[in-house]
Amino acid sequence: MELRDWQRQLKDKIIQYAKEGFLIALNSPTGSGKTLFSLLIGLSVKGKVVFVVRTHNEYYPVYRDLKKLNSSMKFSFIVGKSTACPFASKDVDSEDINCKYCEIRNAIEIGIDKSPLEKLEELKKEAIQKGFCPYYSLLEATEDADVIAITYPYFFIEKYRSLLNIDFTEYFIVIDEAHNIDKVGEIEEKVLSDFILSMAIKQSRSKEVKSILERLREELKALVYPDEKYIKLEKIPTLTSDELSILADEYEELKKENMKLKKITRIYLGSVLRFFATYSTGLFIPFSFSNKIVLKTLDISQYYSILNDERLSILLMSGTLPPKEYLEKVLGITRKILYVDVEKEVKKKLTGSYECRIALDVTSKYDLRSDVMWKKYASYLLKIYYQAKNHVLAVFPSYEIMRKVMDLVNVNKIVEDERTSIDEIIKIVKESEEKIIIAGVARGKITEGVELTQDSKSLISDVVLVGVPYPPEDDYMKMFSQKIADKIGGKYRDFLIAIPALIAVKQAIGRAIRSVNDHAEVWLLDKRYDSLWWKKNLNCFNSTKIRL
Numbered sequence: 001m002e003l004r005d006w007q008r009q010l011k012d013k014i015i016q017y018a019k020e021g022f023l024i025a026l027n028s029p030t031g032s033g034k035t036l037f038s039l040l041i042g043l044s045v046k047g048k049v050v051f052v053v054r055t056h057n058e059y060y061p062v063y064r065d066l067k068k069l070n071s072s073m074k075f076s077f078i079v080g081k082s083t084a085c086p087f088a089s090k091d092v093d094s095e096d097i098n099c100k101y102c103e104i105r106n107a108i109e110i111g112i113d114k115s116p117l118e119k120l121e122e123l124k125k126e127a128i129q130k131g132f133c134p135y136y137s138l139l140e141a142t143e144d145a146d147v148i149a150i151t152y153p154y155f156f157i158e159k160y161r162s163l164l165n166i167d168f169t170e171y172f173i174v175i176d177e178a179h180n181i182d183k184v185g186e187i188e189e190k191v192l193s194d195f196i197l198s199m200a201i202k203q204s205r206s207k208e209v210k211s212i213l214e215r216l217r218e219e220l221k222a223l224v225y226p227d228e229k230y231i232k233l234e235k236i237p238t239l240t241s242d243e244l245s246i247l248a249d250e251y252e253e254l255k256k257e258n259m260k261l262k263k264i265t266r267i268y269l270g271s272v273l274r275f276f277a278t279y280s281t282g283l284f285i286p287f288s289f290s291n292k293i294v295l296k297t298l299d300i301s302q303y304y305s306i307l308n309d310e311r312l313s314i315l316l317m318s319g320t321l322p323p324k325e326y327l328e329k330v331l332g333i334t335r336k337i338l339y340v341d342v343e344k345e346v347k348k349k350l351t352g353s354y355e356c357r358i359a360l361d362v363t364s365k366y367d368l369r370s371d372v373m374w375k376k377y378a379s380y381l382l383k384i385y386y387q388a389k390n391h392v393l394a395v396f397p398s399y400e401i402m403r404k405v406m407d408l409v410n411v412n413k414i415v416e417d418e419r420t421s422i423d424e425i426i427k428i429v430k431e432s433e434e435k436i437i438i439a440g441v442a443r444g445k446i447t448e449g450v451e452l453t454q455d456s457k458s459l460i461s462d463v464v465l466v467g468v469p470y471p472p473e474d475d476y477m478k479m480f481s482q483k484i485a486d487k488i489g490g491k492y493r494d495f496l497i498a499i500p501a502l503i504a505v506k507q508a509i510g511r512a513i514r515s516v517n518d519h520a521e522v523w524l525l526d527k528r529y530d531s532l533w534w535k536k537n538l539n540c541f542n543s544t545k546i547r548l
């Protein structure tokens with residue numbers, strides 16, 4: 001098969017370094033062909049590859065590119081019980097599923113001969129009638145596969161990794177969209193919210209359980225703040241051990257009932273119990289965030305220590321990979337790293353282009369926020385919308401700012417919220433005959449995951465950065481920066497504020513540039529973008545300065 005120039009130029013060097021035990025960090029833009037390239041590298045180095053991705057939707061390109069490379073190679077993939085179980089609804093937690101009571105707990109031999117998610121749907125349809133379990137069958141199918149696709153938890157989190165029968169030393173490991181790996185810790189976070197408690201009350205049978213949960217609800221209300229930032233809490237609602245066991249008994253009953261009905265829905269009481277179980281480990285700290293309590297850990301090194309295992313051959317890749325120093329100092333990678341910035345290395349642009357405009361009369365800076373500022377932002381968005389050739393993606397630093405501005409923008413729009421489904425957005429946008437403003441928050445579902453293309457061209461013509469998406473300097477950020485202070489020295493702002501904001505902006509721009517033929521207008525609506533640092537890092541030296 002014909003390789004692209006950059007792939008041909010860099011292939012042998014990367015294979016050699018990987019064989020010498022270097023961790024490879026590959027920064028290469030979207031649409032440049034890095035999935036195929038990483039498979040090629042992995043198969044040359046170890047003969048077998050584990051591909052680690054963020055979401056199940058990203059399994060398909062791996063399957064497709066493997067078939068392009070060698071159609072006889074075997075592909076397999078892993079999904080959790082909540083996705084694979086034919087009795088379960090989508091929002092179920094794997095722990096709500098008790099396989100002990102299941103009549104079809106058998107694995108059968110399966111081959112993946114079509115797109116992974118289509119195959120999964122087929123398996124789920126056949127499972128009940130033919131009497132086999134898709135989850136356990138997929139687990140077994142990894143045994144003789146050449147390429148296995150898994151999601152982050154199955155690689156980074158010991159508890160999930162141990163569910164697999166995979167000896168990672170035998171595989172070349174590709175970690176895709178690796179700019180996201182600093183969020184791995186969020187997978188284990190637990191949340192207690194009014195919504196969870198009220199749903200748990202609704203689902204519970206016994207009066208006693210209901211009254212315990214009602215009390216927790218009152219205590220929660222008194223503890224949390226509405227702010228969209230992490231505020232450390234000194235305590236959480238209390239539960240005695242007797243109350244805990246009453247809740248645990250009810251949870252077991254509800255699980256059994258679900259299995260009897262062969263219809264497994266999410267059991268909110270399980271979420272409440274897991275919150276308290278996680279807190280009792282002493283490894284998590286409670287924070288208030290947007291009226292909820294979130295348990296977070298500062299000890300992220302537990303997730304990344306696997307990257308330092310020199311027996312493992314690893315390639316991290318992304319279109320917006322953080323710099324090498326960030327990988328070393330924030331993620332704590334101590335082994336030798338070969339950092340390859342493909343466009344710099346081959347001195348050639350591998351993807352589409354964009355033009356920048358910087359607005360000098362607006363800012364999302366905290367002390368200058370006001371209703372007047374939100375009106376100015378809304379006016380900018382309307383102007384951009386009416387001149388745009390196609391759909392507009394608007395990215396905000398927070399939900400609060402997004403709501404305030406988007407309430408003033410009365411055109412065709414989609415505004416992200418907690419329930420937003422990426423598949424639904426894609427469907428609405430593709431079916432729409434009119435232009436749409438798609439509004440999302442930086443580091444949110446839309447800016448990280450939406451792929452809006454038709455005939456390989458992006459459907460987004462304009463990307464608007466409403467303010468600068470600096471992460472909030474909240475209690476969590478302060479505690480985390482203290483923890484890694486000796487590694488990052490005085491560079492706190494660079495590593496924990498500026499680089500994450502830059503990656504978020506690049507990700508947003510990347511939504512409009514999916515291939516070499518794409519061209520986008522990028523609107524940087526904040527005077528702080530008019531600095532050497534931003535212009536250099538966004539390649540915007542020829543930007544136009546604008547005012548309303």
Ligand code: SF4
Nearest residue numbers: 085099102105133135
């Ligand atoms: S089909 Fe049965 S064994 Fe398989 S995940 Fe569902 S409950 Fe468990």
